Amino acid sequence: MPYEKELEIALNAVKKASALCRRAQMTLVKSEAVAKKDRSPVTIADFGSQAVVTLSLMAAFPGDFIVGEEDAGILRENAGLRQKVCALVEEQAGPVSADQMMDAIDQGACTPDFSGRFWTVDPIDGTKGFLREEQYAIALALVENGQVVLGVLGCPDFPGDEGENGGLFFAVRGGGTFMLPGNAQVRQKIAADRIKDSRDARFCESVESAHAAHDVHARIAEALGIKAQPLRMDSQAKYGAVACGLASVYLRLPRSSAYREKIWDHAAGVIIVEEAGGRVTDFSGNPLDFSTGRTLEKNVGILATNTFLHDDVLKAIRAVQSEG
Ligand SMILES: Nc1ncnc2c1ncn2[C@@H]1O[C@H](COP(=O)(O)O)[C@@H](OP(=O)(O)O)[C@H]1O
Ligand SMILES: [Mg+2]
Ligand SMILES: [Mg+2]
Numbered sequence: 038m039p040y041e042k043e044l045e046i047a048l049n050a051v052k053k054a055s056a057l058c059r060r061a062q063m064t065l066v067k068s069e070a071v072a073k074k075d076r077s078p079v080t081i082a083d084f085g086s087q088a089v090v091t092l093s094l095m096a097a098f099p100g101d102f103i104v105g106e107e108d109a110g111i112l113r114e115n116a117g118l119r120q121k122v123c124a125l126v127e128e129q130a131g132p133v134s135a136d137q138m139m140d141a142i143d144q145g146a147c148t149p150d151f152s153g154r155f156w157t158v159d160p161i162d163g164t165k166g167f168l169r170e171e172q173y174a175i176a177l178a179l180v181e182n183g184q185v186v187l188g189v190l191g192c193p194d195f196p197g198d199e200g201e202n203g204g205l206f207f208a209v210r211g212g213g214t215f216m217l218p219g220n221a222q223v224r225q226k227i228a229a230d231r232i233k234d235s236r237d238a239r240f241c242e243s244v245e246s247a248h249a250a251h252d253v254h255a256r257i258a259e260a261l262g263i264k265a266q267p268l269r270m271d272s273q274a275k276y277g278a279v280a281c282g283l284a285s286v287y288l289r290l291p292r293s294s295a296y297r298e299k300i301w302d303h304a305a306g307v308i309i310v311e312e313a314g315g316r317v318t319d320f321s322g323n324p325l326d327f328s329t330g331r332t333l334e335k336n337v338g339i340l341a342t343n344t345f346l347h348d349d350v351l352k353a354i355r356a357v358q359s360e361g
């Protein structure tokens with residue numbers, strides 16, 4: 038099987054990072070979130086998770102680049118935070134010096150040849166959801182030639198049966214999408230739903246209205262005759278929801294037209310939906326191009342569907358956008 042070693046290492050890394058996030062959530066108080074330069078929140082769990090994932094990948098694939106959301110700047114200036122992150126990381130990864138840990142986190146700021154091979158990691162996607170104790174994800178993907186070839190998405194609080202929450206989604210190009218639910222050891226092959234009439238569909242979107250234009254989504258849904266209320270979830274758990282049939286459509290139009298999506302907010306989710314039989318494009322119907330740097334320069338608006346509804350949703354998007 039292609040990418041067998043990559044998948045094994047990536048699954049282990051995301052499992053460890055998920056355990057770290059759960060541990061941190063038990064002790065973390067909301068006031069411990071620190072504001073980054075762009076005013077978005079970051080926590081000791083974001084740093085710890087990126088350290089654990091990066092240390093695992095660096096050991097197994099020393100030549101690979103790992104593009105990550107976080108860097109260690111804040112930790113280099115704050116010994117108290119640094120110590121807390123170190124303690125979390127050592128629980129999962131064994132003994133590691135503060136310098137080793139910060140150097141590993143700083144790998145995330147590397148600039149690879151984006152049209153070659155690189156990993157991308159979002160150590161906590163949906164930090165605001167994590168702080169609200171709602172949905173969040175640990176997202177790791179391998180990109181080659183602008184295309185995602187492997188994705189792992191840990192969703193420690195993904196809604197499951199009988200209160201058994203948690204799900205680990207993963208996919209390798211050409212091999213289907215699998216989910217490991219809750220505490221289960223047995224992986225299940227999953228598939229997007231087969232809804233063909235948009236009136237029967239449910240769509241999902243961000244909780245944060247600053248991240249996505251809920252009002253425009255509502256007009257698109259209305260044009261499609263969708264009656265169901267939107268499923269609001271933080272993080273790439275939304276891609277997981279489309280991949281397993283919890284929703285048929287994921288809409289994401291940024292509120293600001295200047296905003297460009299970050300690659301780590303989408304790479305893992307895209308392959309998890311596509312390998313489950315779904316389709317992902319931007320709002321113009323173009324595939325997402327992961328070769329343009331840390332952001333998706335060429336793509337505005339993200340649409341993930343069960344494939345069957347894709348063209349109808351694109352048509353509704355065009356109709357709504359032409360109304361202005
Ligand atoms: N103005 C904006 N428009 C769109 N996305 C934004 C945004 N500001 C931040 N984000 C991204 O939205 C992600 C969360 O997505 P969602 O709303 O689906 O939960 C954040 O990931 P992080 O939480 O990893 O920082 C962040 O990268
Ligand atoms: Mg963030
Ligand atoms: Mg993110």
Ligand SMILES: [Mg+2]
Nearest residue numbers: 106159161162
């Ligand atoms: Mg993040």
